[in-house]
Amino acid sequence: MTTASTRVPSLDAEASTGTGAEGADGPLRVALRAIGVIAHRDLLRQAKQPGVLISQGVQILFFVLVYAVGFDGMIGSVGGVPFSAYVFPGIIAIQVVSIGVASGQTYAWDREYGVLRELLVAPVPPVCLPLGKVVAGAGTVTAQSTVMLAFSPLMGVDLTVGRFMAAVGCYALAATVFSVIGLCLATLITRVQTLQATVQLAMFPMLFLSGSVFSPRDVPAWLGWIMHVNPMTYAVDLARQTLLDGSGLLPRWADLGALAAILAVAMTLLRLRSGR
Template sequence: MTVTTAAAPPAAAGDGRLRVALRAIGVIAHRDLLRQSRRPGVLLSQAVQILFFVLVYAVGFDGMVGSVGSVPFSAYVFPGIIAIQVVSIGVASGQTYAWDREYGVLRELLVAPVPRICLPLGKVVAGAGTVTVQSAVMLAFSPLMGVELTAGRFAAAAGCYALAATVFSVIGLCLATVITRVQTLQATVQLAMFPMLFLSGSVFSPADVPDWLAWIMHINPMTYAVDLARQTLLGGGGLLPRWADLGALAAILVVALALLRLRSGR
């Protein structure tokens, strides 16, 4: 008597692959979160960095500049200061991925029977989650900077920073898949970070810049993150409509994910 076994339906097989992929993403994210929790010095250095920007720009320049329109300068730059922290940590996640791929546990995980895209996506989940929590903590201090914070604005701004953290984490990982040498990647990120951070309108009003600089700012992806967060927290006064900022960030995310999928599959 011959016993035949029915093949699993395609939908069930697809669900199984999805569960495996999600589990792999969760494992990578959990490992990264544990590693970050065991390195309090890194969190402390990030806190000192954001405190430096607050003291220099939001406090130090407030008396000199006064206000931007009807908004106190400290309130105007505070959303951009948070964005600086979000983008810096997001892009830097690519460096940790490159380091793990070269010397750490990712060398073993690259041969695991899971889609390659799961490995960088796990980094994105961990990095974006951590930065979102940090931005939420910083948002709680908005009233000290002269920002009128409501529960709705707090939630909407946290969502903006979560989107920005995701976008720039994916961008950082794209760089890590294109530039495979760790030292070259570090130099490239350092070269690109300062123009991106300071040519985004994070610490000045984009409406006052010359036309040639405005064009450069419009090709800077961070400009849209800063503009969206500033409009959300201050209730208006942005460079572009909010839907344009959201559309630009969504388009950048789609392109970056497509590139990440292409490069990580190799």
């Protein structure tokens, strides 16, 4: 937490100096500068914890070995697409969503150790703190998904430049949505231990009831209704349609609209709860 506390004076100084004052640069530039400072602080903290990145890499390798490789010979294909190619977009989505939601725990730890109180002293909007964390968390997981996408041809995905760029955009949107959701949970649940338990309790149903590792068209009707309530379903469906260029559970515009609506609701809640 030493890094966190050393960044606070810089945030306060940049917001209160002549070049950063609202009168000189305007409130928007002040807010953007504050968001950048918080994002830079969180990225430095992540860089100093290489073990976390290694554990995330092992997790995604486990899913690839079990589902994309282990089940490929047993299942064969789904709708004419090799199972390894069909499941790979969902495996990347699992990584994106799990890291995105878990990123809210850094906010909870900042509050637990009093860093949040110090950061809120700076003359910037309170929402800048969680938004800075969203930028850092979503940026990191988008970079990870970009690396994983480069290996998708090994899974049987016919990857083109257009599909690659569109898929990066899909995962960036998903990373943003679920990072905001993670921050909302952190503002609603004040105890760190309770937050960790809640995230762990919610993750497995959300991950595995999204169609990430199976075809959502083959499930019973009652389970299909549950999947439609799951926000991750729309991220998986959008990414799968983008990479495989096939029919999905919903039209692409419906997936995009659902993710945009979820993001709007989560951002509104985050704005109301920021600083708590």
